[in-house]
Amino acid sequence: MMPDDSTPTDPFAIPPDTMGMTADQMRRLGHRVVDMVVNRFERRNAESVITTGDAVDLTARLGGDLPEAPVDPDATLDLMAQVVMQNMQHGDHPRYFARVPGPASFAAILGDWMGTGFNAICASWGGGSGPAVVETTVCAWIAQMLGLPDRTEGVLLSGGSLGNFTGFCVARSEIGRGVAYLTDQTHSSLPRNLRQMGLSGDEIRILPSDDALRMSADTLRNAIADDIAAGRRPMMVVATAGSTNTGATDPLDAIADICTEHGMWMHVDGAYGAPAAITDQGRAVLRGMERADSVVLDPHKWFFQPYDLGLCLVTRPGALERCFSMNPEYLRDVQATGGQVNYGNRSLELSRRSRALKLWMSLRTYGAQAFRDAVARGIELAEFTEAHLRSQPDTWEVITPAQLGVVCFAHRGSDAADHAARAARLSESGFATLSSTMLKDRSALRLCTINPLTTREDILQTLDRLAAPL
Incomplete structure (x- = not known):
């Protein structure tokens, strides 16, 4: 409830929130947001790497009439966590290899x-x-x-x-x-x-x-x-x-x-x-x-x-x-x-x-050294990926070598449509995602490995799924 002109000037006598929320409400909801974020950090390896929703369905669930009266903030937080934040790419997922990942750290948050x-x-x-x-x-x-x-x-x-x-x-x-x-x-x-x-x-x-x-x-x-x-x-x-x-x-x-x-x-x-x-x-x-x-x-x-x-x-x-x-x-x-x-x-x-x-x-x-180690890890992961691809010459061809966390390669016998289909199948599975691209006139698949949480096993399983027959 907003204060009126008769409100005392004591700063602790008025609600701390501009729009009238009490301090207890602010703390409870704030703590709940922290819990939601940390819980998601703990389970993000198990979530789908990317989910793209249907526009009609999302509009029906998230839109609607202008809320003239207050809506329960807990219900709104649930809707954000369960619908809004799920229908997007998770660039901090260890198996997000498309474009350039965004593996945010918690201290930065x-x-x-x-x-x-x-x-x-x-x-x-x-x-x-x-x-x-x-x-x-x-x-x-x-x-x-x-x-x-x-x-x-x-x-x-x-x-x-x-x-x-x-x-x-x-x-x-x-x-x-x-x-x-x-x-x-x-x-x-x-x-x-x-x-x-x-x-x-x-x-x-x-x-x-x-x-x-x-x-x-x-x-x-x-x-x-x-x-x-x-x-x-x-x-x-x-x-x-x-x-x-x-x-x-x-x-x-x-x-x-x-x-x-x-x-x-x-x-x-x-x-x-x-x-x-x-x-x-x-x-x-x-x-x-x-x-x-x-x-x-x-x-x-x-x-x-x-x-x-x-x-x-x-x-x-x-x-x-x-x-x-x-x-x-x-x-x-x-x-x-x-x-x-x-x-x-x-x-x-x-x-x-x-x-x-x-x-x-x-x-x-x-500390700065932790950043140096994390960046070095991304460079090493791309080099590991290149070495593994070269170890399977009947399946893969390296198009461009590992360079600053990126490696481009082709599936033997595949054209641009086939590469796009393999990338789409992988993304739709929710296990991982990567990009298909064109290098001048050459079709290729592309992995970007700059997330320090990515493991070699993540890369090997991703490549195995890519290689499976369409």
Whole structure:
């Protein structure tokens, strides 16, 4: 019940919930949510990896007339747990191998809950100095783990799409409008970003990848020379650190040399693959990433955070603010000075929740070495998968080797339709799920093995089920 104007000013004399829920009700329901989540963690290996519901059925169960009167919150929680949360992919399941898994850790979930529960905002220094320092801290920690320069600055966003868009905007702000170079293996959201940023068709150069499905330095050099001869200005190279299709990484050192030679911006899309650089093996594969002007990664993938969390890191101090800063009169009282950061001036987001709390909580709770070990585990699992596939040459053919937790392969004698059918049958069984894909003109199956809870037996059973006759 909402208080009226006669309510005493004693803060403990009014209901603690804005809409009138009592403290006892809040505690009981909150504890019930924690129990539901932990119970699900304990049994997730036994649940279906992915379930896609029927639109008519789900609308009938979850929709209906607007509830003018209160509905029992326990019944609503049950409906969420039993219907809403069951009809979705479970990217943290140990046998979720499709696309890129999202194996969130519980300490990160606690940090997310705290931020939501305290209604934390991270937009202006005056309105959120604590959350701002946490965000600055985690951006510096991640940059250090990746081996990026000490001068690196960052901003947290919803994911790779907005992270890359943010980096592109900064590149244009710093370099000026011109041609952006990428390949046919670049993530499909990135050409869309460039178009929505206003680049024309002849300013988006999609280059053919080489036989290893990577950007060719020679092809890039030739394209730049052609554009200069045609009077166009090269602006940026979009390099990939761990392509979605195969896990391949472009030749970052060679690309950095070319960007330096032509005064271009080097952007690295490492949405899932960049965290591999926190391991010795991954750092060798990603050599040259430390020379980039901007790097994007999704901590909701290989840093084990709940959705959503993307990170755009920029190695040119002040470039984010030069691109996005605004200082309207109504924010005059909360502007930052002297090393303070207004995160509303580092991207297009102004009203923004504190996404950093979950990453800060998990890095402090588990320690950086635990993350290194977990990422190394994902790399090792893909290598194990490749070795097993090669041990059965009559059944399987490896199309691309294990690269940063991804391996692509084909079932002997199968075409694209057959691969899609095998993948669909596996998903429908609920046991596991993986992706079918096309590598230029070659049909393939694809496993992404970045969940540290995945076992070798999970992989072997998945492959056995895939190989069974249709």
